[in-house]
Amino acid sequence: MQGSLRIAIVGYGVAGQAAALLLSAQGHQLSVFEQAAAPGPAGAGFLLQPTGLRVLASLGLAEQVLARGQRIERLHGCNGRGRDVMDMRYAEHAPDCFGLGLTRGSLFTVLRDAYAYASRIHAGVCIEAVAESGDRLRDSAGLLHGPFDLIIAADGAHSRLRQSTPDVVKRQSMYPWGAVWCLLPADTWPHVTELRQRYAGTREMIGLLPVGRRADRDGQWLTFFFSLPGDQVDTFDHPALQRMRERVATLWPEALPLLADIQSPQQLHRARYRDVVLRTPTQGRVVFVGDAAHAMSPQLGQGVNMALLDAEALAYALSLHRGVDEALHDYHRQRRHHLGVYQGMSRWLTPLFQSQHDGLAGLRDLGFGPLARLPLARGQMLKILTGTKKAWWR
Numbered sequence: 168m169q170g171s172l173r174i175a176i177v178g179y180g181v182a183g184q185a186a187a188l189l190l191s192a193q194g195h196q197l198s199v200f201e202q203a204a205a206p207g208p209a210g211a212g213f214l215l216q217p218t219g220l221r222v223l224a225s226l227g228l229a230e231q232v233l234a235r236g237q238r239i240e241r242l243h244g245c246n247g248r249g250r251d252v253m254d255m256r257y258a259e260h261a262p263d264c265f266g267l268g269l270t271r272g273s274l275f276t277v278l279r280d281a282y283a284y285a286s287r288i289h290a291g292v293c294i295e296a297v298a299e300s301g302d303r304l305r306d307s308a309g310l311l312h313g314p315f316d317l318i319i320a321a322d323g324a325h326s327r328l329r330q331s332t333p334d335v336v337k338r339q340s341m342y343p344w345g346a347v348w349c350l351l352p353a354d355t356w357p358h359v360t361e362l363r364q365r366y367a368g369t370r371e372m373i374g375l376l377p378v379g380r381r382a383d384r385d386g387q388w389l390t391f392f393f394s395l396p397g398d399q400v401d402t403f404d405h406p407a408l409q410r411m412r413e414r415v416a417t418l419w420p421e422a423l424p425l426l427a428d429i430q431s432p433q434q435l436h437r438a439r440y441r442d443v444v445l446r447t448p449t450q451g452r453v454v455f456v457g458d459a460a461h462a463m464s465p466q467l468g469q470g471v472n473m474a475l476l477d478a479e480a481l482a483y484a485l486s487l488h489r490g491v492d493e494a495l496h497d498y499h500r501q502r503r504h505h506l507g508v509y510q511g512m513s514r515w516l517t518p519l520f521q522s523q524h525d526g527l528a529g530l531r532d533l534g535f536g537p538l539a540r541l542p543l544a545r546g547q548m549l550k551i552l553t554g555t556k557k558a559w560w561r
């Protein structure tokens with residue numbers, strides 16, 4: 168790219184943060200808009216895959232996240248009767264391969280501290296739409312911002328910019344299931360290098376992921392995840408909290424003492440998921456990245472990683488081409504196969520773990536074990552886990 172561009176980034180989540188870092192390093196003039204008055208992390212913790220860790224390493228941030236996070240070597244899921252459904256080790260993919268459990272706060276802080284212009288973010292500005300001219304943004308107070316040579320829509324799964332650009336949307340639906348989740352002290356938890364899950368049919372799923380340190384509290388932490396139908400996520404209250412405790416006591420007694428710290432339903436974050444597929448991630452000067460472009464269920468644990476890869480691919484395309492149009496075309500080409508695989512996989516696999524289709528649980532519990540013993544299938548499953556499956560057939 169010749170010369171610097173005037174670029175707007177809408178949303179200061181993972182995708183927006185990574186894009187801001189990469190594009191400011193290329194010398195572009197950035198205007199970053201974030202609706203939250205005090206930008207910060209949302210949710211509890213997540214699993215960073217080798218793909219996402221590689222992007223952070225290329226930003227010079229690997230050491231910082233490794234120091235804050237918890238190395239994860241195994242994914243182990245059992246059904247309510249204690250039968251193994253899933254048992255995968257990163258080292259089977261490659262000897263030095265691992266995932267990293269990390270709090271949202273850790274990643275947010277590392278990315279923000281690396282961004283020299285963080286104090287210039289337009290916080291508390293909710294962008295409603297791209298103006299008719301195509302190169303300006305309109306906020307919720309009716310103010311216009313711009314003009315810009317490029318607008319990066321990184322405003323997450325419920326993207327307003329996407330709603331205001333309906334032509335790009337191919338598919339956009341709400342999953343009927345969601346979850347409540349929070350951070351819990353991990354001091355007594357013995358499975359420190361494992362993501363552990365417990366499934367009862369397809370209606371109940373509990374997860375515990377060690378996520379290392381928090382900036383604001385001492386000790387080691389876990390992300391606790393409890394799956395619920397969407398309407399119950401929205402109305403999660405004291406009786407629901409009590410029911411959740413009872414189900415954990417029945418399905419996973421070993422995990423129950425960890426919940427002692429939860430006194431109120433407000434301590435749990437609520438999450439509903441969307442399935443979003445765009446015809447194209449670009450329209451005119453606007454490019455959609457992260458969840459705004461491809462929200463999916465968190466079943467495969469890839470959304471943060473995809474957001475980091477999107478930002479990296481966009482910055483690379485902009486560094487390579489003379490014009491914005493060519494760069495956006497190249498960006499789409501770089502990302503579409505990888506994204507297509509994970510969007511398809513998460514749409515097919517999510518009902519096996521979070522749905523009202525009870526019959527699928529038997530299929531999952533009986534089928535996954537034998538399937539995973541076939542070397543070819545196991546290799547593919549490990550690729551999917553590590554985020555490295557880039558195309559369906561190659």
Ligand SMILES: Cc1cc2nc3c(=O)[nH]c(=O)nc-3n(C[C@H](O)[C@H](O)[C@H](O)COP(=O)(O)OP(=O)(O)OC[C@H]3O[C@@H](n4cnc5c(N)ncnc54)[C@H](O)[C@@H]3O)c2cc1C
Binds near residue numbers: 292327438
């Ligand atoms: C329960 C759960 C567990 C998950 N676990 C994992 C995991 O283990 N591994 C993994 O890789 N991924 C996981 N994910 C997915 C991951 O959280 C998302 O894919 C990722 O956060 C997407 O990043 P983003 O930057 O695209 O969007 P977001 O992180 O949602 O950021 C969007 C930002 O835009 C801002 N914004 C929104 N609208 C506007 C507006 N109109 N104007 C200005 N600003 C706006 C928001 O305030 C926010 O700061 C999980 C998700 C959930 C719900």
